[in-house]
Amino acid sequence: MAYFQDEDTYQRLRDLLGQVDQTCGTQSNYLYYLATAASFFSDIVRQLGTAGLTSQEDGKWRRVIVEKPFGRDLESARTLNQNISQVLAENQIYRIDHYLGKETVQNILVFRFGNGIFEHIWNHHYIDHVQITVAETVGVENRGGFYEGVGALRDMVQNHMFQLLATIAMEPPVSFEADAVRDEKSKLFKAIQPLSAEAVLSQTVRGQYGAGSIDDRTLPAYRSESRIAADSSTETYAALKLTIDNWRWANVPFYLRTGKRLPKRVTEIAIQFKPVPSLLFRDTPIDSLTPNFLIIRIQPSEGIHLHFGAKIPGPRVIMSGVEMDFCYTNHFGTNRSTGYETLLYDCAIGDATLFQRSDNVELGWSVVTPILDVWSALPSRGFPNYAAGTWGPIAADTLLARDGRQWRQIK
Numbered sequence: 309m310a311y312f313q314d315e316d317t318y319q320r321l322r323d324l325l326g327q328v329d330q331t332c333g334t335q336s337n338y339l340y341y342l343a344t345a346a347s348f349f350s351d352i353v354r355q356l357g358t359a360g361l362t363s364q365e366d367g368k369w370r371r372v373i374v375e376k377p378f379g380r381d382l383e384s385a386r387t388l389n390q391n392i393s394q395v396l397a398e399n400q401i402y403r404i405d406h407y408l409g410k411e412t413v414q415n416i417l418v419f420r421f422g423n424g425i426f427e428h429i430w431n432h433h434y435i436d437h438v439q440i441t442v443a444e445t446v447g448v449e450n451r452g453g454f455y456e457g458v459g460a461l462r463d464m465v466q467n468h469m470f471q472l473l474a475t476i477a478m479e480p481p482v483s484f485e486a487d488a489v490r491d492e493k494s495k496l497f498k499a500i501q502p503l504s505a506e507a508v509l510s511q512t513v514r515g516q517y518g519a520g521s522i523d524d525r526t527l528p529a530y531r532s533e534s535r536i537a538a539d540s541s542t543e544t545y546a547a548l549k550l551t552i553d554n555w556r557w558a559n560v561p562f563y564l565r566t567g568k569r570l571p572k573r574v575t576e577i578a579i580q581f582k583p584v585p586s587l588l589f590r591d592t593p594i595d596s597l598t599p600n601f602l603i604i605r606i607q608p609s610e611g612i613h614l615h616f617g618a619k620i621p622g623p624r625v626i627m628s629g630v631e632m633d634f635c636y637t638n639h640f641g642t643n644r645s646t647g648y649e650t651l652l653y654d655c656a657i658g659d660a661t662l663f664q665r666s667d668n669v670e671l672g673w674s675v676v677t678p679i680l681d682v683w684s685a686l687p688s689r690g691f692p693n694y695a696a697g698t699w700g701p702i703a704a705d706t707l708l709a710r711d712g713r714q715w716r717q718i719k
């Protein structure tokens with residue numbers, strides 16, 4: 309019998325925890341961290357419950373952190389939620405997404421709701437569109453066995469990117485309390501316009517990297533990596549255009565892209581503002597205006613940058629793009645963290661604000677599942693369709709070009 313399914317494992321765990329209580333004075337407060345294969349999550353929680361390791365009488369607390377992937381699609385996420393909620397109350401379950409522990413992601417809330425200047429322009433009147441990029445230079449490394457059955461949409465979009473999207477686009481919560489914040493995230497996910505099969509074909513792009521190079525390092529194609537099928541149809545790149553059907557975001561597209569083996573490691577949210585209503589400088593050498601961008605850089609070189617146009621000094625009116633920068637490390641001298649440190653601490657003090665509630669996860673899956681359905685029904689015939697070290701498939705550029713836009717060039 310597998311280790312996690314064996315009752316004996318949990319009896320031994322109970323004895324061990326009893327000894328730790330005696331020697332370390334931990335008062336029977338237990339935090340379990342499930343970072344196993346997802347197929348074991350339900351069994352482990354059930355066994356912990358049967359062994360009496362999840363009950364919270366007499367003021368002691370028992371909490372369980374559940375790693376991603378939380379399900380593979382809407383149905384499996386629902387089943388997992390149902391299974392674990394038979395043993396645990398919602399306030400004992402901490403569905404972790406390490407992006408929410410990143411300092412810059414948390415700062416989005418402070419930036420938006422703690423500063424008078426930005427919230428007034430945070431809507432369709434002033435914002436043209438939003439681009440969210442999570443670019444990685446790494447490939448699948450030694451995780452082929454896991455990644456092959458998952459792909460970029462499940463691995464990055466449904467969780468990390470949707471958390472960035474929700475944080476940037478949700479309405480102000482009534483307080484900073486866990487459920488108030490998570491209620492607003494759920495409302496936002498509900499407002500994302502579901503993609504029909506036709507919309508999946510026109511509003512999403514998938515890619516898989518072929519051989520290439522980054523910084524003079526020659527890199528193999530995804531299909532040549534360890535534990536990857538030679539004819540794999542797993543995507544290592546995904547781009548999508550989403551629209552949010554609510555008052556604030558009417559007609560403001562959100563473009564999301566993520567991929568492995570891209571030229572740079574960078575996670576950023578770029579908000580492009582609408583141009584001025586009339587081109588005043590018509591009779592000058594200025595024939596087009598530099599778009600105004602607010603960039604929230606999540607990693608690396610965490611910071612916030614405002615791009616705008618300025619006149620180049622001299623007798624003629626010539627414009628150039630310039631930047632106002634706030635850089636975390638320069639200003640606060642903070643050390644980089646992965647996100648996990650904050651989240652483990654929050655779980656130990658019982659603050660679930662930065663963890664996903666069951667409805668948040670299911671709503672995220674309900675947006676992604678129609679895409680997965682179409683993609684699996686029509687496996688891509690063109691893979692590999694981008695070389696390692698490039699910015700992804702051409703179709704991702706076309707996705708924006710059709711709307712008269714382009715991805716921000718990240719240098």
Ligand code: BG6
Pocket residue numbers: 406444446463575646
């Ligand atoms: C993980 C994904 O959740 O996040 C990985 O499974 C990915 O595929 C990683 O590389 C990225 O995390 P970070 O913090 O390096 O951006």
